[in-house]
Amino acid sequence: MDRRERARAERGALIVRTARELAEADGWDAVTTRRLSEAVEYSQPVLYGHFKNMQAIVTAVALDGMVELAAVLRSAREAGGIRGLAEAYLGYAEEHPATYAAIFTRRTDLVFGAAESPEILKITFGELAAAVEPYANGDVETLTEVFWSALHGQAALNQEARLRPAQRTDRIEQLVKLVTG
Amino acid sequence: MDRRERARAERGALIVRTARELAEADGWDAVTTRRLSEAVEYSQPVLYGHFKNMQAIVTAVALDGMVELAAVLRSAREAGGIRGLAEAYLGYAEEHPATYAAIFTRRTDLVFGAAESPEILKITFGELAAAVEPYANGDVETLTEVFWSALHGQAALNQEARLRPAQRTDRIEQLVKLVTG
DNA sequence: ATCCCGATGCTAGCACTGCTAGACAATCTA
DNA sequence: TAGATTGTCTAGCAGTGCTAGCATCGGGAT
Numbered sequence A, B: 001m002d003r004r005e006r007a008r009a010e011r012g013a014l015i016v017r018t019a020r021e022l023a024e025a026d027g028w029d030a031v032t033t034r035r036l037s038e039a040v041e042y043s044q045p046v047l048y049g050h051f052k053n054m055q056a057i058v059t060a061v062a063l064d065g066m067v068e069l070a071a072v073l074r075s076a077r078e079a080g081g082i083r084g085l086a087e088a089y090l091g092y093a094e095e096h097p098a099t100y101a102a103i104f105t106r107r108t109d110l111v112f113g114a115a116e117s118p119e120i121l122k123i124t125f126g127e128l129a130a131a132v133e134p135y136a137n138g139d140v141e142t143l144t145e146v147f148w149s150a151l152h153g154q155a156a157l158n159q160e161a162r163l164r165p166a167q168r169t170d171r172i173e174q175l176v177k178l179v180t181g
Numbered sequence C: 001a002t003c004c005c006g007a008t009g010c011t012a013g014c015a016c017t018g019c020t021a022g023a024c025a026a027t028c029t030a
Numbered sequence D: 001t002a003g004a005t006t007g008t009c010t011a012g013c014a015g016t017g018c019t020a021g022c023a024t025c026g027g028g029a030t
Helices: A002-026 A033-039 A044-050 A054-095 A097-104 A119-135 A140-159 A165-180 B002-026 B033-039 B044-050 B054-095 B097-105 B119-135 B140-159 B165-180
Strands: none
Touching: A002 A033, A002 A044, A002 A054, A002 A097, A033 A044, A054 A097, A054 A119, A054 A140, A054 A165, A097 A140, A119 A140, A119 A165, A140 A165, A140 B097, A140 B140, A140 B165, A165 B140, A165 B165, B002 B033, B002 B044, B002 B054, B002 B097, B033 B044, B054 B097, B054 B119, B054 B140, B054 B165, B097 B140, B119 B140, B119 B165, B140 B165
16 A cells, blocks of 8 residues: 555654654754654654664765755845855854754764765855856866865854854854955 | 872873873774783773773774874964965874864764863964954954864864865865955 | 454564662771 | 771672573565
């Protein structure tokens, strides 16, 4: 039956959604197999019928987040160019810290360079590249990496309260100015 | 007796040194209280006579690393200006990934903004500021934060193999060019 | 309608984690 | 030498990720 198939897929999505909610609410350390299985109202082994291990669940959250992030960046860039994109990127990292951490700071199974699940990664990278391209007079790809790293650095250091909160917009502004010249 | 005091201090240093070695060899996940206590040839409770918990040991490694990093940045800046400093910063992160992670990517007790243990943090930040200062026509501190974030972003994304390895020096070069104009 | 079998879900448990109480031994003080 | 203090260990607790093995339920064949 494919009703079963649908029910199964729905449950898989429920697991991912719940894991993400738990993580955003109490941090990834609070997302244990026991708490998660209790939250979805199934026993622990059910989780392993859907995902190889806990790491795979985090990866699933990361992929969902990546899709979201790509969409956010796209519309922000179309509306506000590189400045809008930079603001949107850091905004996303602040609004969904656990999801952002799943994508970028926690160790994941996601292989970035290879041809495994790179489609959404390429799309996101493409958004960054499109924002940077008008200001690159040489190697667009490398400048994109530099710009992306700069954004990620601000997101990461921001999240651990290592940068002065009041200067948040100033930092974005300065970074954009550096790139646009 | 202060012979005891010295022996005790030496043992504390041994714990930190060993934790760091274990982390650099096999990653922080492999640094458990049991493995660490076995490596220093004491039982687990001894660790807790020196440190409040495992987190405090990581913090101690981070502080040691921060002192090292400050010294590295200083001599690199004096010899090679901002370009030398950038190269040295990323070099340190690559050569001591676990130590760098203890300082910046793992969650630590280190409060950065407050007046608790900020001396070495201020010194390191000062090195970055000194490197950036000649090229800042406005707010040095904010530009330093932007530059630092950009370096940290490259270090972090580099460590997780998310940037093309071959373009490593190109990225440093581009970043330096952005700042120096 | 009944039997069977595969899928689905659970209980219980393993080896590991950080951390600690309480017993024992070694050392210094008087 | 007796007492106190310091140091160290064994044993154990609660919690972790993960899995073997047993129930139970539903759909298809006879």
